[in-house]
Amino acid sequence: MTINAPHGPLTGLRVLEIGHFIAAPFCTRILGDMGADVIKIEPPEGDPVRGWGDQVNGHSVWWSLHGRNKRSVTLNLKAKGAAALLLDLIRECDVVVENFRPGQLARMGLGDDVMRGVRPDLVISHISGYGQDGPYRDRAAFGVIGEAIGGLRHLSDHAPGTTDLPPVRVGVSIGDSLAGLYAAFGIVSALWQRDRAGGDGAGRTMDVALTEAVLSMMEGVLPEYGAFGKVRQPTGSRIPTAAPSSAYPTADGKWMLIAANSAPLFDKLSKLIGRPDLPQDDRFTSNLLRVKNVVALDELIADWSRQLPVAEVERLLKEHDIPSTQVYTAAEIASDPQFQHRNMVRRVDDPLIGQPVLHQGVVPHVPDNPGTIRWTGPAIGQHTDEVLAEIGRSAEDIAKLRSEGVI
Template identity: 55%
Template sequence: MSEKAPAPEAARLPLTGLRVIELGHYIAAPFATRLLADLGAEVIKVEPPEGDPVRGWGSAVNGNAVWFSVHGRNKLSVTLDLKSAEGKAKVRQLVGRADALVENFRPGQLERYGLGPADLHAVNPRLVIARVSGYGQDGPYRDKPAFGAIGEAMGGLRHLTANPGQTELPPPRCGVSISDDLAGMYAAMGLVAACWQVKGDPQALGRVIDVDLVSSVFSLMEGMLPEYGLFGWVRQPQGAAIKTAAPTNTYPCADGKWLCIAGNSDLIFKRLMAAIGKSGMAAEPRFANNALRCENVAELDAVIAAWTRTLPAAEAEAILEKAEVPCSRLYDMRDCAEDPHFRARELVMQVEDPLIGPILHPAAPFRFDGVSPREMVRWTGPAAGAHNEQVFRMLEEEAKP
């Protein structure tokens, strides 16, 4: 990656030595700590004796959910009952020896356990606490039940992910837990920033960070809020096309797959039309520039789709790539897993899960010079409570004078 050989001291994960406690469940907080663990933090996940409910989701091998192999990787798991005096005491012990904590209980729940920020800061005033919730720790909707799609819906994303005025079908979900993921990413980012601040200053106190699903999605709305405020414009969904660039759309192929093509610059447009055998059409004055092509886009889209319909997506893609026309078929998981670039970059890696056997893992989404993607998967998601003995013994050792 970098031209110079990495210095030996750089060949460590960046967050080595940072200890983070997770009081999390389902997706958002565990995703935040998964990212921190990939970065080298020592994450101790605290679960109820029966385990995080997400361990029961989706397909499993020998009772072990395959998603959890990824979702729980690089973490230590301990089981504690937060309602019991012993469980609370152990959490306080953990917190006394940690740099940070991530939680995603409903607002007020940790306080009811006697483990709210004030309680935790009484034990460790330098603790950084990141809280994730549906709507945030205050405001009129604070106590409303948060459900999966709420962030997408209320943050403005679902309204935009649609084919407007063309279908009776509802706007589809993103297909992944996008609002939880975004909130988890912001929680991780805010947490590391606050730890950076604390690290430099022996007087610094820990911070409480408030992240929520709705604001996290809303943060991606580009210039839409000022546009509404200044001009009263309300951005509407655009489907798969871009109104101001033509031809740029997603086209159906012979095998039922879709091909995304960005052919809107003058030169690329000519190459695209030559590749599909329509050079004559490309030369017509009414397609001479992007503005004119936008006016006559329906005709162009029809001609391009007529061509893509005759070929499987991968074949059409290969022809356009050769013509240097930017395009990509819509990858499904097989496409991702078998793609040579994904394999070369070790975006897809086979690792050994002691509970499951050989299993494919995705790489961490960042790579650091001197560290291979494989090094960043230190171990797979452990069984609930797998590290009880190790962690509790470690606490005793560290508590010794």
């Protein structure tokens, strides 16, 4: 498929990524998934993330996903002539996304004003740990630290007094990815205002901070603190305001999530576990009482679930139409019939890996104009010649740039 064929709502958009690791590349992954032409600038040794996680033939399988739908162009940003070449590229782009330390691009001669000098309506998205200004702006941006400052880590824990173990990290780089997702949303919002009839034709700058992307998800945590001095505490596997809803153990050492937190569902569950008396039990007659006595209630449910293997627990809950699921690992995700039906688990040929790789599908699904997986994460510099030719560099020019160590 050529890059100009229709492949989602962002077909026709050109994005330059000057990024590394997770946040900016995640942003461009989802822009590319929706159809944008993403040009990724990489140092000749490649983005360090290419070395992360398990490898086949010296290639990370995560990169197959993280780099998909992108064109890789090598550029040694420290070389003489690199900034001029980059500006020639920026002239042909709608968007620049970057996640270096604040101010670093400006020190390389690529400040916002310089980039807008060649492309006045450029949309620029900076992504950083703490934002482009303020007392913390120069601090190193480690994802786990941003997640802790944004408030997510504190709540990812068992209830106070339950265990001496620390609060857990959500097992993926959620803070970086959230920052990338907010950046993508902001970028396309800016483009709409720039390009629509009646729009202003103006470029805009996004200043996305990892800490703030996390904080934005924290629902009522801050309002409740302001109004009542209430510091929300973690509740482990439960939800704080409704019961029963938790993960329950099974005979084969798995966990079953059950959400029976309404009166009719609690009735059904009580019958299923052989305790039809529970809805009339003084401790459990209302949701408020069930929350108050949740430890006793969950113990009664666990007494039932831990006698049976997970498959049987799941079968019985489904048969009684009670919302529930096993806690999915990669194995259950890969074989789930709904994900299969929705094409959310795809086997994609990857020439670097030499075998098909399992990819998540494209989110959001746009039935009348779906995004596509056009290709997997490319080799370092795979598209350098092609992209430079598009901005008018001859084969001779390109050879010279290569011999000078610029590309």
